[in-house]
Amino acid sequence: MRLALLVIIVSCISMGSQAFELKPSQNHSVESLEVQLSSKEAEYENFIASLSILNTQVANEEEKLNLLRSKGNELTTARNQALVNMNKQYEALVDNPEQDIVEVQNAYRKAILAQKNNKDGIKNSVALLADLKVKLARANVERFTLANAREVLLEEIIIARVKRLRDEFETKSELKTTQMVACDTQETLKQCIVRSNLLAKQKASKEFVNNLFAKATESSLINAHKSNSAAQVRLIKHKVLSSEFSGQGNYSTTISVELEGSLPNFEACKLLDLSSRYCSYKKTPASEESVNIDANNEFLSNDESVLYELTVRSDQYDDEVFIDGVSYGSTRLSVMLSAGNHDVVITKAGYLDHKEQIRLNKNSTIKAELIKASINFANGExxxxxxxxxxxxxxxxxxxxxxxxxxxxxxxxxxxxxxxxxxxxxxxxxxxxxxxxxxxxxxxxxxxxxxxxxxxxxxxxxxxxxxxxxxxxxxxxxxxxxxxxxxxxxxxxxxxxxxxxxxxxxxxxxxxxxxxxxxxxxxxxxxxxxxxxxxxxxxxxxxxxxxxxxxxxxxxxxxxxxxxxxxxxxxxxxxxxxxxxxxxxxxxxxxxxxxxxxxxxxxxxxxxxxxxxxxxxxxxxxxxx
Structure with a gap:
């Protein structure tokens, strides 16, 4: 059984080495990665089953060893009693040379042999248990190895999903659309033509964006975030294919528009409801040069006149809140602050200071749990x-x-x-x-x-x-x-x-x-x-x-x-x-x-x-x- 278990565990480890050769950030498709993940999940479950067998073996051997040691105490008592019985028979033999002592001699021999066999059993059990524990420790390391390989695949699948969505959005397409407008009596013919062409381009752009959301692989997920989306469309060029005025003052135009989509900054992660760490930063468009991006991948205004509300709470009464070195009293408090970085410190006698730097780019709340300071070392010394x-x-x-x-x-x-x-x-x-x-x-x-x-x-x-x-x-x-x-x-x-x-x-x-x-x-x-x-x-x-x-x-x-x-x-x-x-x-x-x-x-x-x-x-x- 020991050999069979070891073969199972080694087999699981070998499969992991062969099946997982993925290097981070390679261009694997979502589908191929999901196939690898399914295989890795099955491999992990098989390994856990093998590990469970090994844990059971360790528990069983520990129980066996305890029983042997308990049995050893009983055998020692039995041997001592057999010796007492034999000694009594030898004393009786002095008075009666015909006394038969074979039975008590055999009983003593059996007691000694039973005790010896028990000690050998304990020795073998101790050695086997030590061997099993070494294998269990190694198997626990391999369990983490497999777990890490599985987590790598999960990370790569998310990265591949982001890339897939970007590829689906960052495409070019040429659309043909027709737009008819009623020319206003207050506008010139040229103004009516310009307005018609503009509406046609807006119509084409909207259709293009709708198509991007509808045809995306994860359409149902990203459409839930469409209303707040910052997905962009860039008009590359357009060409008027035909145009005419009707007798009723209407102008009709048919144009061909070449469009290109893009997901700026961290938009792919927002649409897929993912952490922004899966989206690398892209160069900010020239129209947004006055905007900074913080460490949390959110926009910050450079205009210091912009104010946001900061609410500060803690789990203690009679504390004191300092913001940028100025005392604002105790919590709960709300204060309007300019956009940007602020240092917040919440203090109370007998507690560790709660220190936090916050970058305001929206209304925010700090919730602090103060830790009681019962120390001999100076707090934070x-x-x-x-x-x-x-x-x-x-x-x-x-x-x-x-x-x-x-x-x-x-x-x-x-x-x-x-x-x-x-x-x-x-x-x-x-x-x-x-x-x-x-x-x-x-x-x-x-x-x-x-x-x-x-x-x-x-x-x-x-x-x-x-x-x-x-x-x-x-x-x-x-x-x-x-x-x-x-x-x-x-x-x-x-x-x-x-x-x-x-x-x-x-x-x-x-x-x-x-x-x-x-x-x-x-x-x-x-x-x-x-x-x-x-x-x-x-x-x-x-x-x-x-x-x-x-x-x-x-x-x-x-x-x-x-x-x-x-x-x-x-x-x-x-x-x-x-x-x-x-x-x-x-x-x-x-x-x-x-x-x-x-x-x-x-x-x-x-x-x-x-x-x-x-x-x-x-x-x-x-x-x-």
Whole structure:
């Protein structure tokens, strides 16, 4: 049965390697991608079924081992009793040499043999259980690999849908239309002709747009957004085919019009009801040169006289709201502000400040959940220990104790993210503003001559055709892409990270370690219950993950602090590299540069084998109070 299960799992993995060779952003059709997705979904379901068998085997073997150990206690008691019985018979033999002791001797022999067989069974069960758990850990890594491949296809399908709609709209067509007008007595013949031709061109343009919406593949979806659409039509040229005046003062004209359609800016995403990150920015038409586009792909007026209403709410009474440094009193409040950027800070004694920068291009609302500050470290205090030689340790941020909700709260999570639950941080701590960098790790290696597992064993894993494969030439110095000292260190295992943190503890006389999963999710959420600390949509260019719109996406790690910090002052809690945690299993959190946005959600848990290292795995330091 063990061999059969392994064959099933290896077969699933092999199919994934062969069936998924898609490279991001290639020109695959929606239909071909959907066929691949259907195949990948079936492959994933088969793998999950195989994984379920393996989980059952582990559970059964654990139950068997517990029974054997319980049986061992009973057999020990039976052996002791058999020995007592035999000793009594030997004592009786002194008084009666004819006494028959064969039966009690045999009973004692059987008790010893039964105990020996039980111990052998325990030994074999322990070995088998350890083997099964290793296979289960590897299978969990492969499950994430398949999940990522599936998410890649989902992303590519959306990108292909956007491209298909643009191709369907950005076409040229020549239409012939006839228009008849009654010439007004107050206008000249020339004016009547011009008006007739203009109406004919407008008629042709409307027909052209209607045809674009009607003939689009996803016509029913995009027509729901047609009334607010900014789809454009450009008149390339027109030609009058015939024209005549009637005796009743009517003018009739037949013209041929060549038209071209376009979907400006992010219109395709709006029509398809998609995140704007799937639509790349296009050059603004000359007629819109006075208009800017913000990071959320929305228009902003340059006219500072334009005012919008900002409403600010929080979940606490007696707070104070500062906008651009000016106090506006407590929430709830509404204030009219000019279009553009504004810094909003909500404060209350005993709570963390809620800081938010908002760019107003419409009436907006801020809803803040203030986090109670029960800390010994100063609230948001920046801490940096000094190492020997006056070198600086990692930059840390003071974090308060508190309660929060962790796990999948949006219903889109994997099984190991559920159920969502309340969690509590009892003691304050300090945690790295950023992931440990190449420069940080270089200090450690220079001081200790430490050699990582990747350098002493078979290298570091990287994705090859959708699968993590070890490459003997890859390690933290050479992860397969260019890195500077300000990039997060990768190709380090759980053992390597703990070695670095032990050295850091020794040199600073402080207690450094990896954060546990509760601590990690607490700081990563920063008071949010959404998929990401800023909301439920990954947005565009907000993090370094696959299809997330940054220049590093799907290519490499990015320098730390390349994106905005969350509300606790931490960088890259979404994407860049997976971060190891201090758990009873080896679990990484946060997503990475080559994993899709859905797998960078705050609640996602990547279970790994001990000693696993890859060029998308790093860590963050925590210092206890």
């Amino acid at each position: 920046v801490i940096q220990d000094i190492l020997p030689g006056d070198e600086l340790g990692p930059e840390l941020i003071g974090i308060p104790a508190g309660k929060f909700q962790m796990g999948d709260m949006k219903g889109a999570g994997l099984r190991n993210e559920k159920p969502a639950r309340s969690a509590q941080i009892l003691n304050s701590f300090a945690i790295g503003q950023s992931q440990i960098t190449v420069g940080d790790f270089k200090q450690f290696v220079k001081a200790t001559n430490y050699v990582t597992e990747a350098e002493t064993d078979n290298g570091c894993a990287a994705f090859v055709q959708g699968q993590p494969q070890y490459n003997s030439v890859l390690n933290w110095r050479n992860p397969g892409f260019k890195q500077g000292d300000d990039h997060p260190v990768v190709c380090v295992s759980d053992e390597d990270s703990n070695a670095y943190l032990s050295w850091l503890s020794q040199k600073t006389h402080r207690n450094y370690r990896l954060p546990n999963e509760i601590e990690w999710e607490y700081v990563a959420r920063a008071g949010s219950i959404a998929n990401y600390w800023w909301g439920n949509d990954i947005g565009n260019g907000k993090a370094n993950c696959a299809y997330c719109g940054s220049k590093w996406s799907n290519l490499s790690t990015s320098p730390i602090k390349s994106f905005r910090a969350n509300k606790l002052g931490l960088y890259d809690t979404v994407g860049n590299v997976w971060e190891l945690t201090n758990s009873h299993k080896v679990v990484a959190r946060g997503g990475a540069w080559n994993f899709t946005p859905r797998l960078a959600r705050t609640s996602v848990r990547l279970e790994l084998s001990p000693g696993f290292r890859s060029n998308y795995l790093g860590f963050r330091a925590l210092r206890e109070n």
